[in-house]
Amino acid sequence: MLCDHCGQNEAIIHLTQIVDNQMSTFHLCESCAAEKGLQPGADTGNFPLSDFLAQVGKGVPEGISAGGPCAFCGLTLEEFRKSGRLGCSHCYVTFETNLKTLLRRLHGGTQHVGKVYLPPDPTRAEAQERLAGLRRKLDRAVENEDFERAAQIRDLIRTLEGAL
């Protein structure tokens, strides 16, 4: 399999991510992966992966390293194992590999399908994502013949569409 980025070398790194319930996988060769800061097993201090992820869809917070301790709060994997509590939201990315296994065991999956959060000053993409979530909720309310709820959600959709 050839690298998705340069299209020349053999891909050795396979990165899978899920956005909007759509799973996508990227295949990269060693040099392109290195260019993006992806080195198998290496703990990279600066993190160009965030740039890569931003290009293909969603970003991760800056300054995150792959294996911990968490660059933001200093939590180590050992401490997390002991307390069962994460130190900050960046920990979800820092300890992603371990967490995914844990989340699958706890919840049966890793993809949130509930309410899509709209932050105070949303980007266009965030607003679109939220609209998709609201439409799912609207369908569901109509299906359940909960028309009062459906009307509330419809109003939210209209307000958001108006703002876009």
Next chain:
Amino acid sequence: MFEHASLSDFGLAWLEASGPYADIVLSTRVRLARNLQRHAFSARIREPEREQIFSEVRRASDLTELKGGISLDLAGLSQLSRRILLERHLISRELAGEDGESAPTRGAGLLVGPRDTLGAMINEEDHLRLQALLSGLRLRDAFQRVDRLDEELGTQLPFAYHHEYGYLTSCPTNVGTGLRASILIHLPGLVLTKEIGKVLHGISQVGLTFRGLYGEGSEVVGNFFQISNQTTLGKSEEDLIDHLEKIVAQVIRHELDARKVLLRDAPAVIEDKIWRAYGLLRYARSLSFDEVMNLLSGVRLGVSLNLLSGLRVYTLNKIMIYAQNAHLEQAAVRRLTDAECDVHRAAYVRRTLATEGEVAGEGPVS
């Protein structure tokens, strides 16, 4: 202000016994766990930041349904007040500072809206624990109220959210929706017919969990069980609520069936049990809290089966709260020893039942 006038029945609207199945389902609670971006979670946050979060949330809450309600800085409250809030199920042990005995950390706060049923714990395990607490079985209603509050706060405060994992929480068991819906249900029929084990096993097989009266790690007293969703990620809020509602409806059906069996097979035994429970509550001179809860369970069953008339479910709910130690100490205006508590408790229960007037019984036997 709180310590005097407003304490009397603050935060107790959920006792009113007004919702559907209120004789069986004491209360419905739906909570959403939320954290603010740019701050570490509670376990690793610095004290000044905790206070900053409290004031940010307090300010934001003025533009929500919580406006005009009560805001409490727990570190500034007396130990007795904190224990009272704990006994009213308004704050957790963690927020109260270990059973209300040691001091809570700075920034620990409680907001309760003017309608008494909606509130938020601040700087608990998560920065925010928004909750709606209603009487009876009202899961959708409770969810919609807390959902609206979440909307109102979320447009002002940036919440920690990840496109894959959803709302980020301190403990991975809450991540995703951050939603925990729970009902407090009275199941004496299933306990007496020894069917409860099967039902609880069934519950744990379908992604739900059960606990005692005070949540995690607490014991089951008075045949009260808390049933709640176990998972929070991978299902929508509505699915989690609907699933719990469906299962609770089944549990209620099983409970009603068990009561029918009891009345059919052992009417005299049941009637005797209920009247003995009432008699002890009405005349005993010293009662431990667990004893009160177990006797109340019998009386509640009697009211529910129409074997006792003239007693309101509301009165029974009220006794569950006001017959606890901190409430008794508050009424006595001094600290009480355990033995004194038992005496004060029995006196309170006697007085309360006496004000209900004559209780009549039209049993299956009499």
